[in-house]
Amino acid sequence: MQVRNIMTTDLVALEQNASVKKAADLMKKFNIGCVLETQNNELTGIITDRDIVMRLIAEGKDPAQNTLGDFMTQSPVTVSPDLDIHMAANIMAEHQIRRLPVIENKQIVGIVSLGDLAVDAAHEAEDVLGDVSKPTR
Numbered sequence: 001m002q003v004r005n006i007m008t009t010d011l012v013a014l015e016q017n018a019s020v021k022k023a024a025d026l027m028k029k030f031n032i033g034c035v036l037e038t039q040n041n042e043l044t045g046i047i048t049d050r051d052i053v054m055r056l057i058a059e060g061k062d063p064a065q066n067t068l069g070d071f072m073t074q075s076p077v078t079v080s081p082d083l084d085i086h087m088a089a090n091i092m093a094e095h096q097i098r099r100l101p102v103i104e105n106k107q108i109v110g111i112v113s114l115g116d117l118a119v120d121a122a123h124e125a126e127d128v129l130g131d132v133s134k135p136t137r
Contacts, residue, residue, distance in 0.1 A: 001085050002081065002083065003082070003100075003110075003112055004102070005085075006085060006112060006116045007081065007109075007110030011036055011110070012030055013036060014026070015037065015039075016037050016039070016044065016069030016072070017068075019063065019065070020056055020064075023068055026119050033048055033050075033098070033099065033113070034049070034111075035068070036108060037069070037102055037134055041107050041108060042108070043078065044072075045076065045085050046072060046073075047072040048099065053091065055071045056071060076092060077101075079091060079101075081104050081110065085112075110130065
């Protein structure tokens with residue numbers, strides 16, 4: 001099965017000059033764990049709920065006064081929609097990430113999360129969760 005068969009295509013994106021608070025508000029509104037940062041529909045970064053907590057809140061920074069460009073993960077790991085989901089799961093495990101943006105012709109077309117894998121490939125999700133949850137060196 002290919003990534004395109006399980007990816008989420010309803011994406012939430014902002015430009016890098018948007019506030020981190022705006023990203024957090026969108027995460028709450030749509031019950032999602034990340035917001036993509038794009039320019040002209042090309043992915044330039046990603047910010048997750050964990051990024052907000054670890055990089056801003058824990059450091060005493062104000063999400064309303066800081067922009068995505070300052071705290072997002074730049075040049076995130078991405079995959080093609082044609083990639084096999086087993087390979088996508090391996091990439092997520094290798095990089096210890098829970099969300100994997102999907103790019104086609106330089107355009108963001110979807111995102112695969114650990115939850116997407118859990119629905120369609122439970123054994124893959126279990127393996128990825130184990131690898132993602134390992135402490136970093």
